[in-house]
Amino acid sequence: MAEERKDLDDLKQILRYGSDEELRDFLSLLHPADLADLIEQAEPEERDRIFRLLPPEKASRVLPEIEDWYRNEIIKRLSHNQIVEIVDEMPSDEAVDLVSELPPEEARRVLEEIEKEDSEKVRRLLRYPEESAGGIMQVELVSVRANATVSEVIEEIRKKREKVQDLHYVFVVDEDNRLVGVLDLSRLLLAEPDQRVSELMKTDVIKVRVDMDQEQVAEMFRRYNLFTLPVVDREGRLVGRITADDVFEVMADEADEDFLLMAGAGEAELEERNIFKSAWARLPWLTITFVGEMVTGAVIGFYHQLLQQLIVLTTFLPIIMAMGGNVGNQSATIVVRGLATGKIDLRKVGKLILHQSLIGFLMGMIIGVVLVVFTQFRYKSTIYASTIYVSTIYVGLVVGLSICLVMTIAALVGTALPLIFKRFKVDPAIATAPFISTFCDALSTLIYLGMANLLLIKLAL
Amino acid sequence: MAEERKDLDDLKQILRYGSDEELRDFLSLLHPADLADLIEQAEPEERDRIFRLLPPEKASRVLPEIEDWYRNEIIKRLSHNQIVEIVDEMPSDEAVDLVSELPPEEARRVLEEIEKEDSEKVRRLLRYPEESAGGIMQVELVSVRANATVSEVIEEIRKKREKVQDLHYVFVVDEDNRLVGVLDLSRLLLAEPDQRVSELMKTDVIKVRVDMDQEQVAEMFRRYNLFTLPVVDREGRLVGRITADDVFEVMADEADEDFLLMAGAGEAELEERNIFKSAWARLPWLTITFVGEMVTGAVIGFYHQLLQQLIVLTTFLPIIMAMGGNVGNQSATIVVRGLATGKIDLRKVGKLILHQSLIGFLMGMIIGVVLVVFTQFRYKSTIYASTIYVSTIYVGLVVGLSICLVMTIAALVGTALPLIFKRFKVDPAIATAPFISTFCDALSTLIYLGMANLLLIKLAL
Numbered sequence: 001m002a003e004e005r006k007d008l009d010d011l012k013q014i015l016r017y018g019s020d021e022e023l024r025d026f027l028s029l030l031h032p033a034d035l036a037d038l039i040e041q042a043e044p045e046e047r048d049r050i051f052r053l054l055p056p057e058k059a060s061r062v063l064p065e066i067e068d069w070y071r072n073e074i075i076k077r078l079s080h081n082q083i084v085e086i087v088d089e090m091p092s093d094e095a096v097d098l099v100s101e102l103p104p105e106e107a108r109r110v111l112e113e114i115e116k117e118d119s120e121k122v123r124r125l126l127r128y129p130e131e132s133a134g135g136i137m138q139v140e141l142v143s144v145r146a147n148a149t150v151s152e153v154i155e156e157i158r159k160k161r162e163k164v165q166d167l168h169y170v171f172v173v174d175e176d177n178r179l180v181g182v183l184d185l186s187r188l189l190l191a192e193p194d195q196r197v198s199e200l201m202k203t204d205v206i207k208v209r210v211d212m213d214q215e216q217v218a219e220m221f222r223r224y225n226l227f228t229l230p231v232v233d234r235e236g237r238l239v240g241r242i243t244a245d246d247v248f249e250v251m252a253d254e255a256d257e258d259f260l261l262m263a264g265a266g267e268a269e270l271e272e273r274n275i276f277k278s279a280w281a282r283l284p285w286l287t288i289t290f291v292g293e294m295v296t297g298a299v300i301g302f303y304h305q306l307l308q309q310l311i312v313l314t315t316f317l318p319i320i321m322a323m324g325g326n327v328g329n330q331s332a333t334i335v336v337r338g339l340a341t342g343k344i345d346l347r348k349v350g351k352l353i354l355h356q357s358l359i360g361f362l363m364g365m366i367i368g369v370v371l372v373v374f375t376q377f378r379y380k381s382t383i384y385a386s387t388i389y390v391s392t393i394y395v396g397l398v399v400g401l402s403i404c405l406v407m408t409i410a411a412l413v414g415t416a417l418p419l420i421f422k423r424f425k426v427d428p429a430i431a432t433a434p435f436i437s438t439f440c441d442a443l444s445t446l447i448y449l450g451m452a453n454l455l456l457i458k459l460a461l
Numbered sequence: 462m463a464e465e466r467k468d469l470d471d472l473k474q475i476l477r478y479g480s481d482e483e484l485r486d487f488l489s490l491l492h493p494a495d496l497a498d499l500i501e502q503a504e505p506e507e508r509d510r511i512f513r514l515l516p517p518e519k520a521s522r523v524l525p526e527i528e529d530w531y532r533n534e535i536i537k538r539l540s541h542n543q544i545v546e547i548v549d550e551m552p553s554d555e556a557v558d559l560v561s562e563l564p565p566e567e568a569r570r571v572l573e574e575i576e577k578e579d580s581e582k583v584r585r586l587l588r589y590p591e592e593s594a595g596g597i598m599q600v601e602l603v604s605v606r607a608n609a610t611v612s613e614v615i616e617e618i619r620k621k622r623e624k625v626q627d628l629h630y631v632f633v634v635d636e637d638n639r640l641v642g643v644l645d646l647s648r649l650l651l652a653e654p655d656q657r658v659s660e661l662m663k664t665d666v667i668k669v670r671v672d673m674d675q676e677q678v679a680e681m682f683r684r685y686n687l688f689t690l691p692v693v694d695r696e697g698r699l700v701g702r703i704t705a706d707d708v709f710e711v712m713a714d715e716a717d718e719d720f721l722l723m724a725g726a727g728e729a730e731l732e733e734r735n736i737f738k739s740a741w742a743r744l745p746w747l748t749i750t751f752v753g754e755m756v757t758g759a760v761i762g763f764y765h766q767l768l769q770q771l772i773v774l775t776t777f778l779p780i781i782m783a784m785g786g787n788v789g790n791q792s793a794t795i796v797v798r799g800l801a802t803g804k805i806d807l808r809k810v811g812k813l814i815l816h817q818s819l820i821g822f823l824m825g826m827i828i829g830v831v832l833v834v835f836t837q838f839r840y841k842s843t844i845y846a847s848t849i850y851v852s853t854i855y856v857g858l859v860v861g862l863s864i865c866l867v868m869t870i871a872a873l874v875g876t877a878l879p880l881i882f883k884r885f886k887v888d889p890a891i892a893t894a895p896f897i898s899t900f901c902d903a904l905s906t907l908i909y910l911g912m913a914n915l916l917l918i919k920l921a922l
Contacts, residue, residue: 031665031667031685033684033685033686040806041806041808065684067804154650154651157647157650157651158651161647161651166686166688167647168629168646168647168688185629185646185647185650186618186622186628186629186646188650189615189618189646189649189650190615190618190619190622204492206492218709221706221709222706222709222710222713223494223526224492224494225494225627225706225709226706227627227629227688227704227705227706243688244688244705244706244709245682245683245686245687245688245705247709248679248682248683248686248705248708248712249683251709251712251713251716252683252712252802255712255716255798256798256802258720259719259720259723259794259797259798260794260795260798262720262723262794263723263790263791263793263794263795263893264787264790264791265791265794265795273816275816275819275820275823276823278820279820279823279824279827282791282820282824283824283827285787285791286784286787286824286827286828289780289783289784289787290780290784290828290831292783293779293780293783293784294780294835296779296780297776297777297779297780298776300775300776300778300779301773301776304772304773304775304776307768307772307775308769308772311765311768311769312762312765314761314765314768314775314778315758315759315761315762315765316758317761317775317778317779318754318757318758318761318778318782318902318906319750319751319754319755319757319758321779321782322750322753322754322898322899322902323747323750323751323754325786325898326725326746326747326750326894326895326898329724329725329894330724330725330726330743330746332724333720333721333723333724333726334721334724334726336720337716337717337720337721341713341717343528345501345502355734355736358736359736359739359740359743362736362737362740363740363743363744363747366740366744366747367747367751370751374755432724433787433790433894434787437783437786437787437898438783441779441783445779
């Protein structure tokens with residue numbers, strides 16, 4: 001942090017008083033990720049100057065590290081030639097990301113002007129959905145035949161070294177480019193020059209199909225402790241590779257998505273700068289809440305006579321709704337997270353629901369007892385302005401009993417709902433905060449007021 | 462999933478009818494991560510048989526992949542000799558994790574019996590906090606001097622190949638073991654045997670101190686697209702390395718932690734099987750909610766005369782509380798997540814708060830207008846059982862105005878609170894669901910009833 005601060009001060013100084021030469025030197029010393037941060041802090045004119053001086057190779061590493069919003073601003077101000085030079089330097093996965101952000105006409109022109117080989121790669125990658133294995137893989141890799149010798153493999157690596165970054169594994173393919181093995185560079189390093197790849201390679205290769213969802217790809221990396229994962233097409237032919245660094249981004253993005261979904265905020269909100277769009281993205285949640293709370297309001301309306309007779313009951317509405325919402329949301333979060341990380345065994349769903357309900361019941365008992373006791377002290381002498389006579393102890397009992405019931409049912413609903421959503425292939429993360437809370441509000445109110453009406457009025461305790 | 466199902470069926474068949482020989486063959490074909498899953502599904506006696514037949518080397522790879530709860534159950538049933546053999550085969554980071562789960566006396570005995578070299582490594586690692594760079598690193602690595610030749614480096618790799626897994630980089634150190642460079646295996650592969658390391662190595666090495674928090678370590682990996690990260694002590698001496706696969710676990714664990722914290726569930730709840738412990742872990746949140754909602758209840762109590770005179774006001778309590786809680790929680794989640802992923806610029810806090818408040822205001826306006834209109838239709842002819850005369854339009858206006866104000870302030874509070882927590886070095890994730898909702902409930906109720914009292918009673922509109 002402190003270092004970043006200092007870098008920023010230095011940059012500002014040089015931008016103001018320094019020559020192009022000095023600025024160029026300063027930029028060359030920074031890591032692309034750090035430079036990206038500084039660029040985000042700079043003014044548009046300053047950014048123009050920085051990108052004018054940055055060699056295309058460095059610019060090609062800096063741009064992918066800049067936040068979407070800033071990146072789009074910057075791309076708009078880059079000249080056509082600058083973009084062509086930068087895209088030319090990028091590995092295929094980054095090039096695709098950049099090209100897909102350009103206006104269609106500009107994208108077409110850029111693809112025409114970059115090296116033919118590169119442009120074919122980019123065109124091919126553009127066909128895959130952004131969040132699939134194909135959308136995050138790069139096509140730059142080293143592949144050899146099983147009958148190649150170690151020295152031939154080394155020659156192949158030498159030829160491709162400019163194009164292929166982060167090379168830790170060589171893939172082995174047959175005559176149809178079907179993946180048959182993988183070879184660790186350290187094995188290659190220790191082998192004799194005339195040894196064959198077939199003697200050295202590992203044949204039980206973990207691979208993914210090009211259409212696998214990126215979240216599952218990340219789960220594969222985590223499960224099998226991978227560094228590089230080959231991607232194959234429907235016929236098993238090698239089409240690309242995904243490296244661990246791509247997966248860090250995927251994991252962070254997928255977690256972001258779930259967090260926001262669970263709070264009922266829009267998916268893109270972390271980077272959205274337009275308040276109208278943000279508000280719009282949250283509108284579905286607000287609508288759910290609106291409808292749900294109108295139902296809750298109607299329940300209250302239905303029991304308005306009861307409340308008017310015994311206004312003290314309204315003072316417990318907030319705690320009953322809040323506890324139901326909390327418990328429901330806790331259970332839902334545990335289930336959603338457990339589903340996302342594979343920690344929930346779908347064969348033991350019944351046990352899970354029972355388990356969570358018991359926790360809800362247990363906590364409900366505790367809070368219930370506390371409430372019964374609390375009521376006796378708080379409303380010992382006065383139950384304000386009641387138009388009927390009811391003993392404080394019965395009010396306490398109704399409140400305590402309701403909260404215990406509400407918390408048990410909320411835990412049950414909170415556990416079951418995400419599982420049901422999952423079953424119907426809806427993202428279970430949707431079944432959390434606003435949805436569950438709203439649902440539990442209506443349910444809690446109904447249980448509480450229904451029970452109060454039954455016990456205090458009908459049975460006239 | 463389908464494949465796992467089939468593997469499980471096969472395993473059950475072999476466990477029931479197969480010979481030890483057949484079981485051994487079956488086990489040898491499975492990837493450790495897949496085998497770990499199957500073992501979790503097996504009965505305790507079946508697990509005993511599996512671990513009796515599993516070679517220690519394979520067992521050492523399977524155990525770390527098993528969920529904590531099951532792993533502890535399994536370790537309890539392993540013999541002392543089995544544990545010693547398994548620990549002996551583990552890389553240092555896994556060995557530490559296993560040893561730290563043993564009862565102290567057993568841990569001491571195991572450390573005495575494994576190879577002396579290994580036991581020293583483990584003892585050294587046991588000193589670091591579990592969630593620090595030292596707690597997740599392994600000490601197995603290859604380091605060489607800058608004046609070594611390529612062929613000497615290859616010899617060093619050959620010597621250590623048994624001990625060092627996933628070797629993609631060789632570290633370069635000076636005579637005091639201080640890290641001075643790093644060397645990619647692919648460069649080594651393309652170099653001449655008599656070239657010196659100093660000609661090939663990269664000297665601007667990204668490294669971390671042994672006491673860095675694991676969350677920051679993960680952030681370094683993501684930021685700088687790393688595969689391996691060297692760990693140094695206070696004096697810059699190389700003490701270990703962290704690899705990308707360790708970081709996947711860290712990222713998943715840290716996300717889990719935040720998710721649960723944000724829902725007010727206990728940190729360990731994903732794997733907790735004891736309902737009393739789960740309930741206990743959630744108790745702090747319930748207590749916050751309890752106190753907060755009692756305050757809300759007191760606010761309602763304070764205005765009980767108003768409510769009794771105009772009971773229709775109670776039907777809007779749920780929507781006003783829910784909308785406040787939702788919006789507050791949305792803003793809080795965005796801030797917490799933005800802080801966790803470094804997307805929030807702490808120099809632009811004021812702008813962020815203003816931005817979120819404006820979103821709250823905008824949505825508040827929309828919902829407010831909808832509510833005003835809704836009120837006119839819903840309560841056109843009857844405002845039930847009012848003891849004072851108030852026009853429906855004024856009730857609607859009070860409700861609409863309140864919700865707009867509540868949503869603006871909730872967004873402001875939801876944005877500011879996590880930032881304040883962060884400032885005082887409290888985990889900002891705490892400032893979400895139960896905390897914010899409860900806070901907003903009290904605030905919303907006060908604003909709503911206060912405004913109703915002022916406008917409808919005091920000013921007697």
